[in-house]
Amino acid sequence: MYMSNSTGDKPSTPLHSVSVAGAVIREDGRMLVIKRRDNGNWEPPGGVLELNETPQEGVVREVLEETGIHVEVEQLTGVYKNMARGIVALVFRCKPSSGEERPTSEATAVEWIKPEEIEKQMGEVYAVRLLDALDPNNPHVRTHDGKKITSSKHSP
Known part of the structure; x- marks a missing residue:
């Protein structure tokens, strides 16, 4: 069944984007975070899911x-x-398998932080994901408004 967000005669197409992020946890319990090059915020690594990939493939990429x-x-x-922005983010717990953390074209810094440091270092909507x-x-x-969580629940 097609659901529309239109109140008029013509149906409209909802505009959402889907992103994926990795909650990467090492054996010592530290979690991987990046300092974004575009806005300077600390966040879990992630981005927009491409049309030709599964969510799991997207988070790995x-x-x-x-x-x-x-x-x-x-x-x-x-x-x-x-x-506010119509972005749906899927977050996956991951474990590192290889590689060395390094700054990239999207991240000025990459760090492994302790869980107790997360809320101090990150905004609420990203800290809660980790x-x-x-x-x-x-x-x-x-759900959130871009800065604060507005509703939450556990799925069955």
């Missing part, structure tokens, strides 16, 4: 492009929607 780290995808840990990946009650489904 994005993490490698942004950090130099090859990963193995373990599980979906959260679905997050930016209500912290949710540590919670065994996954996946989480949350």
Whole structure:
């Protein structure tokens, strides 16, 4: 069944983009983060999913492009929607398999941080994506306005 966001006679096509991000966790519990070159924010590595790839392929590609780290995808840990921009983000817990972290064309810095450092270093809507990946009650489904979480729940 087609659902429209139009209130008039003509149906409109919802405009959403889908992004993927990796909550990459080393054996010592540290998590991989990048300092974005475009805005200077600390975030999990990730980006827009391409039309010809699965979400898992996309997260592997994005993490490698942004950090130099090859990963193995373990599980979906959260679905997050930016209500203001129409971006749906799928976050996957991953484990590193090879590679060396390095700055890239998209990241001025790449670091492994402790879970207790996440909230101090990152904005709420990105910190929660990493912290949710540590919670065994996954996946989480949350909405936000770009800065603050506006709703959240655990999926059954």
